[in-house]
Amino acid sequence: MVDVTYPIIIAAAKSWFRVGGFKIDMQGTEHVPASGGAVIACNHNSYLDFIMTGYPGEKNKRYTRFMAKKEVFDHKVGGPLMRSFKHLAVDRSNGAEAFEIAVNALKSGEVVGVYPEATISRSFLIKDIKSGAVRMAAAAGVPVVPVVHFGMHRIQTKGHARDLSRGKAVVIRVGEPYFPTGDDVPAQTAELKRRMDALLDECIAAYPEEQKPPGAWWVPASYGGSAPSLEEAERLDVEEKKLRAERKAAKAATKKA
Template sequence: MPDISYPVVVAAAKTWFKLGAVDVQMEGIEHLPETGGALLAVNHTSYVDYLMAGYPSVARGRYTRFMAKREVFDHPVGGPVMRSFKHISVDRSAGLESMDVAAEALRRGEIVGIFPEATISRSFLIKDLKTGAVRIAARAGAPLIPVVTWGCQRMFTKDHPKDFKRGKTVLVKVGEPMYPTGADPVAETAELRSRMEALLDACIREYPAEEQPPGSWWLPASYGGSAPTLEEAEAIDAEEKRKRAARKREKAMKKRKK
């Protein structure tokens, strides 16, 4: 089935970049294969990461099929949109099945995108990674390519108002491919995280200083910003998860009473 939605969104994104003076600077796109499958492991700092992390593939004449939680596909509006892009539904209660679906897409020659941190990093640093990325790549015999974006969090992320004002820079760095064997997923995941951290460090240090003054809320504390530390962010995430679970229990109780 031909792609219909993707070209339209790519054209709209390019128009936005031009009219909004969004300076998207990409490096390392030569690491993306022109043909054949590849799994992109992307850091997660914002709600527009899909768009920016998929842009290097577009530069290579290809599209990225992102893995996303099943709840997005269950949404009456979001579901049809996600399926039109041929993105991949992830059921967290059926992890092996989701990995099989992603591996099959890689074997078909697709570029697949995954966020191994699972959720947005409030610290904007690389969180602990799930082992799914290396396991999927090993299962499919596909290269695993780290991709890091920086600057997207300034536009639309957790705990902060949207800001799509003109004149923002976004850096996208594509690293050299890894070839996981799956023999030691924990060690291979640690290597992936190390590579992503190196790319992120380069992004932060190369970002225009005038757009990233000391104390900026979008800058990690370890780089002179006021974002939460990894530990503080983890505590916030845990509280958010607790409240979400409580709301679900309350909703379920109300249903049983009806």
């Protein structure tokens, strides 16, 4: 099936980059395979990650099919749009089915985008990652390609107001393909995280000094910014989950009454 929506959205994104005065520094796009399946393992620090983590593949004439919760596909507007991109609907309550969907797509030659951290990192560092990316790649016999970006979170991320002001820098680094065998999943997952950590370090080092002043909220504390530490970010995530569960319970109780 021919992609119709993807090229249109990519063209619109590139226009936004020009109008918004984005300063994009992207390296390593040659690591995205020109053909065949691959898992793109992306960091997750904003609500707009998919734009930048799919960009390297487009440079090599590949479209990334992102895994997304099935509820998004149930939306009357979002659903048809997601299906037009050929993204993958997954049921979070059925991990085995989600895994099978991804592996089948990889075996059919698709590039599948995965966020191993699962949720947005408030610290802007790489959180502990899940093993899914490694297991999928091993099961399908394809490489994992780590893609890490830094800067998009300044536009829209968790806990901060949206900022559409012009001239923001975004740095993207694509790592070399990594071929997990599945023989030692914990060790191979740890190796993927090590590679993602190293790429993030490259991104922050390459980020323009004038756009990462001391104490900036968008810079990790360990790099001189004021973002929460990994531990503090985890505490905030736990609190958020608790509040969400309480609101859900209250809403259910109100309906029942």
